Amino acid sequence: MRQRRYLYVLLFALPALLVSTIAGTMILAASAGVLWLFVLGDNPWPPAADALLGAVFIAGSATLWVALLFVAYTVGKQQEARPTFNTGHVALSIGATIVLVAVIAMRLTGLGGSAGLGDSEVCADLCRAQGFAASGTPARDSGNRTCSCYDAQGRETRRVPLPKVP
Numbered sequence: 001m002r003q004r005r006y007l008y009v010l011l012f013a014l015p016a017l018l019v020s021t022i023a024g025t026m027i028l029a030a031s032a033g034v035l036w037l038f039v040l041g042d043n044p045w046p047p048a049a050d051a052l053l054g055a056v057f058i059a060g061s062a063t064l065w066v067a068l069l070f071v072a073y074t075v076g077k078q079q080e081a082r083p084t085f086n087t088g089h090v091a092l093s094i095g096a097t098i099v100l101v102a103v104i105a106m107r108l109t110g111l112g113g114s115a116g117l118g119d120s121e122v123c124a125d126l127c128r129a130q131g132f133a134a135s136g137t138p139a140r141d142s143g144n145r146t147c148s149c150y151d152a153q154g155r156e157t158r159r160v161p162l163p164k165v166p
Contacts, residue, residue, distance in 0.1 A: 008076025
């Protein structure tokens with residue numbers, strides 16, 4: 001059956017797309033980290049950085065997706081010598097799709113063991129809600145749970161204690 005190679009591409013297209021999207025997101029985060037640490041820093045980023053990061057995400061995701069589809073094509077081509085369809089591969093495709101959708105859903109909904117917002121996130125939300133340009137917290141192990149809000153010139157304008165965590 002010469003059509004099996006194309007059937008395998010269709011069978012694994014969705015799980016390959018999900019894996020590629022997750023990997024593309026990780027590549028995007030790593031690229032943004034490199035730009036922040038070594039190139040642009042805390043200065044305002046030019047609009048070209050957004051375009052570059054978008055292109056990195058799309059290129060990384062698309063390249064991995066095509067590579068995974070090629071693997072599916074190759075496996076399907078090898079399976080053409082078999083007289084029957086391998087139901088284990090169908091189960092693998094369905095199982096991988098279910099697991100990957102569950103992982104993505106848990107990450108997007110906040111389920112999955114995240115411990116909630118840290119002090120820096122709470123501080124950033126507090127200062128942003130009051131119209132300040134930036135925020136900061138002392139070192140985590142200092143025992144000082146305060147939040148500093150900064151104006152557009154980087155001067156500390158307000159310092160407030162952070163709320164107690166239950």
